[in-house]
Amino acid sequence: MAEFYKSNHRYYLSVDCVVLGLNSGKLSILLTRRAFAPEEGKWSLMGGFVQPDESIDQAAKRVLTQLTGLSNIYMEQVGAFGEVDRDPGDRVISIAYYALINFDEHDRRKVLSHNACWVEMTDMPELGFDHPAMIARTLEKLRFRFVNEPIGLKLLPRQFTLSQMQSLYEAVLGHPLDKRNFRKRVQEATCIEPTGEIDKLNSKRGAALYRFNAKTYERDKKFKI
Amino acid sequence: MAEFYKSNHRYYLSVDCVVLGLNSGKLSILLTRRAFAPEEGKWSLMGGFVQPDESIDQAAKRVLTQLTGLSNIYMEQVGAFGEVDRDPGDRVISIAYYALINFDEHDRRKVLSHNACWVEMTDMPELGFDHPAMIARTLEKLRFRFVNEPIGLKLLPRQFTLSQMQSLYEAVLGHPLDKRNFRKRVQEATCIEPTGEIDKLNSKRGAALYRFNAKTYERDKKFKI
DNA sequence: TCAAAAGTGTTCAGGGTACACCCATGG
DNA sequence: CCATGGGTGTACCCTGAACACTTTTGA
Numbered sequence: 001m002a003e004f005y006k007s008n009h010r011y012y013l014s015v016d017c018v019v020l021g022l023n024s025g026k027l028s029i030l031l032t033r034r035a036f037a038p039e040e041g042k043w044s045l046m047g048g049f050v051q052p053d054e055s056i057d058q059a060a061k062r063v064l065t066q067l068t069g070l071s072n073i074y075m076e077q078v079g080a081f082g083e084v085d086r087d088p089g090d091r092v093i094s095i096a097y098y099a100l101i102n103f104d105e106h107d108r109r110k111v112l113s114h115n116a117c118w119v120e121m122t123d124m125p126e127l128g129f130d131h132p133a134m135i136a137r138t139l140e141k142l143r144f145r146f147v148n149e150p151i152g153l154k155l156l157p158r159q160f161t162l163s164q165m166q167s168l169y170e171a172v173l174g175h176p177l178d179k180r181n182f183r184k185r186v187q188e189a190t191c192i193e194p195t196g197e198i199d200k201l202n203s204k205r206g207a208a209l210y211r212f213n214a215k216t217y218e219r220d221k222k223f224k225i
Numbered sequence: 226m227a228e229f230y231k232s233n234h235r236y237y238l239s240v241d242c243v244v245l246g247l248n249s250g251k252l253s254i255l256l257t258r259r260a261f262a263p264e265e266g267k268w269s270l271m272g273g274f275v276q277p278d279e280s281i282d283q284a285a286k287r288v289l290t291q292l293t294g295l296s297n298i299y300m301e302q303v304g305a306f307g308e309v310d311r312d313p314g315d316r317v318i319s320i321a322y323y324a325l326i327n328f329d330e331h332d333r334r335k336v337l338s339h340n341a342c343w344v345e346m347t348d349m350p351e352l353g354f355d356h357p358a359m360i361a362r363t364l365e366k367l368r369f370r371f372v373n374e375p376i377g378l379k380l381l382p383r384q385f386t387l388s389q390m391q392s393l394y395e396a397v398l399g400h401p402l403d404k405r406n407f408r409k410r411v412q413e414a415t416c417i418e419p420t421g422e423i424d425k426l427n428s429k430r431g432a433a434l435y436r437f438n439a440k441t442y443e444r445d446k447k448f449k450i
Numbered sequence: 451t452c453a454a455a456a457g458t459g460t461t462c463a464g465g466g467t468a469c470a471c472c473c474a475t476g477g
Numbered sequence: 478c479c480a481t482g483g484g485t486g487t488a489c490c491c492t493g494a495a496c497a498c499t500t501t502t503g504a
Binding site for chain 2: 004005008009010011012013036049050051052053054055056057077079080082083084089090091092093095
Binding site: 386387388404405408409427428429430431433 | 480481482483484485486
């Protein structure tokens, strides 16, 4: 069946992951310094080759689970990158994904053992391949989704203060937000509810802690920052 | 160099194109009835295999040029589709693109010779593979872009009436628009200018013809429907 | 007592939406 | 003369943006 397929070329196929997390309140990305050619010594995104028994989505999830120890990671496809010479080693087509990681819950030893480390987004080193374009397209998508869907909360701890949330939004959107307007929007988003607890670590006065209620979100679908 | 790549599998790689055009004022899609397995007899999108010397974008453009005789087609990547069993013939990863065609200028004989035909979007037959998902994602993207960028004009003739334009927007957005509000927005979009000519074919009174001015758009970047 | 972050309402302008009638002409 | 599509302006509402001071408490 499908004998004529055999007359066509086949290609290496990889996934590259733009892995984002909040490290000490700073939006950070998981990068690795390549230990071998091509692009040896340069920083790059975390990637892996697609295996025959897995879909491309599954390949991305596998890479992320191996790297962080987490399952159920929020991921979205960014797009396919297929310039002829994008990989100087050989022709490889890569599908980019972004992932939003709960930093507190991930396995730091796994990250280290993969030769990866967290780098603040504001302090990005030079990257190899077409990885800068993958990151740029990720941020475009994120900016849109962040204001329309509560996916930003995937980056925050289970309980978070509104200041933490606001500074995350400012980091992703790339500009400062008005505090009162921000809080007004959050109040209107019924899925973000106070836990009753107070965080005393980051301020003298203490700040109310909030959590995301997925059930309420499913019911109301109300979220707009 | 990159010897370790060789331990990995390689995959067939195709592009599938969601080709849209306005056939007699109706938003239509270019489909082909498959003459061979897999999915023989079913309708499907126009596609082709990626060649070793071309990027995935170039592959999509090549397929479209062969099919329509047009170069400089407006295309955008929709995304990669890579379920293991998405193609019952063999494992094929496909990158979907959409294309907006100026119906009047395309080569109908080429289309016919590729066994393709234009089908109204409101009258979509059952499609094979994961092509329905490709079309659905195309429409999501289109709805967003149509209101923020003047890409809808790629589908219209060089000169068009505001009624033609409005009915195109209604077809893509999936709901009726208010005529006065629509025309107000068009007037604010300086890049859409009257030609001074009158179309007498579609109405007794005659309707003013407009054209898109790319230079004005580059200057003002003003377009919001 | 003061530094540092938390918390809180109102006003205003502009954009979006709703809405109904006259016009020109071919048949 | 009438059916058909072309063309036009206004009122209201609501959302988004700007803006400053008080509270709490640890050091």
